[in-house]
Amino acid sequence: MELICDSPAHKSVPDKYVLPLEKRPCSHELLEDLSVVLPVIDLQGALGEGRRQVVGEIMEAGKEFGFIQVVNHGVAEDVIQGFREVAAEFFKMPEEEKLRYYSSDHTKPCRVFSGSLTSHNDANDIRYWRDCLKLRCYPIDKMMHQWPSHPAMFRECLAKYAVAVQELARRFLQLIAKGLGFDNQDFFEGDLSGGETLMNVNYYPPCPDPSLTMGIRPHCDRHLLTILSQGDVSGLQAKHRGRWIRVQPIHNAFVINFGLQMEIVTNGLLPSVEHRAVTNSAKARMSVASLIRPKIDCTIGPTPTMFNEETNPPKYKDFTCSEFTEAYEAAAGNREAVLDFFKIHHTPS
Template sequence: MDSLLSTMEFHQTVPEQFVLPPEKRVAGEINTSVSLPVIDLRGGPHCYVEDRDKLIEQVLQAGKEFGFFQVINHGVSEQLMKDIMGVTEEFFNMPKEDKAAFYSEDTSKTNRLFSSTIYGKDGPRYWRDCLKLACYPVPETINEWPDKPTKFREVLAKFIVEAREVSMMLLTLICEGLGLKEGYFEGDVSSGQVLINANYYPPCPKPDLTLGLPPHCDRNLITLLLQGEVSGLQIMHQGRWVGAAPVPNAFVVNFGHQLEIITNGILKSVEHRAVTNSGAARMSMAVFIMPTMESFISSAKELINEENPPLYKSFLFKDFLRIYTDLSAKRVDVMEAFKVNG
């Protein structure tokens, strides 16, 4: 518990274990001339969209060019988004004795509170605290969530259902746009755990010495991120880092490795990282749609032909997770491991 950044009153220096080797530190200019596409979902999952073809085109184009985009008018209310960020902030601000039951450095535990992220046995530590929870189906998971603050469970239960609906809407649009059979992304490929990472990045006295999260790609199918009002997310685009400026009441959407493999590389899982700052604490809430552990992942047959042979091997999702962890989530290494003839 003493290693939790959120339990310390202030940080005047960066502890040695958080100081990155020079080659891993933030370097180079940020490309400020490029911004992520912002897509209007016209009301979200339960709204009939007249210009559906145009919406599908926008989603696919953003996915092909960036692998990231932001969505507005997605159907999750502004009040609910404020509420989930509010109760999460309350959680991190609680006395450490109230959080002690959830604290664990055991990476095999699904539900836990921990400090930092360590990739590799002797890797550096990163400047964040994280509350990780399995959240779906709600009736099967809710009793394992923190019961403090008082409304935490109530708010998260509503939020996770609505956030998942937005994710499934986007997957349906992608399915239609790529000509896959109806319901392709339903079933095992999207009915595994819905995980959240509630992230807290305190002000850092020397942001140039550390990172909140290292460059990585997500291991799952699709991710929704509620990133709050403080900037920190950066995306690799055409060899340069691009900042994802917060858009009010928007979700940042990005594709995981599984979606890139299923679409045979049409849609990309793109490297991203979290940087720190010295002026303000930053919070974010990431929602990960996961396949079941026994889900069989392969490139969709509809997207394979003589001109477009399969780029990736087929595998069980549980086997992918093992290799992803062994390779410290590095995109080049992970994708190379699953390439045909890789």
């Protein structure tokens, strides 16, 4: 029961963090073409006459990359930095304070853990180079009493941040609904985005040899939408046309990406893209991911306006959010395996 950030400074990567050769972050996989960068979209234009243009930019970037960086998003800098500062303080607290929250029980509303297994059946127990504080953070009136009470301002700062990010998610989903041509801009309100919002505060200590391990394995998010504050230290990479691209940090920007459930709701139009976190030897890195989720008993499937039985038939069958969670766990998060659970295999006429 140990966090990496509480360990003495490592001169080498301990064996349990060393990935098999085929899982290591090979440099030849990284696309260095400087013309391929993640689009940065200014959301301020969506408040006025530029709304249609912003919607178009979001849809174009979403179809091509599945990832978007947004600036002028309406979340105040002091709210973002206020929570990032107390979250960083949390990981600097004495070991015994953090270990009060240590748990491998995935049902706990607030827990700390270190690394994550490469698979559920990995006998060698190989782990990734990160510590994580996982929280249920919204609605705050139901969740706040379960959050850490230290550092002193933690609950107050998280409450402000969670409310502001939830509002950003609501406005962004309205823009997506418009871009999809839905008559109702509040299409995603209610069941599709009304589940408890989860938050992963990921802390990546400096790593003595980043070529041997990773912070988080390649994966696709399972939920509707992820809103990420990645800070000012690089580490996030997204898959683009078979190669990895760096998601360069922009101060106070948010990175927004679609989950597998969004891909299914849009019948494949807005893809959920594989991404990973790499480490570095010089600086600690911290990212804050807010996961916007449907209600657990919500029925999910392709929206009728997104398919046509003759020319563009539905690619997936309907399912409940709980059924999707079971499939995701069974497939250990593998994108193609998860989607195959729900794929409709059409026979040629």
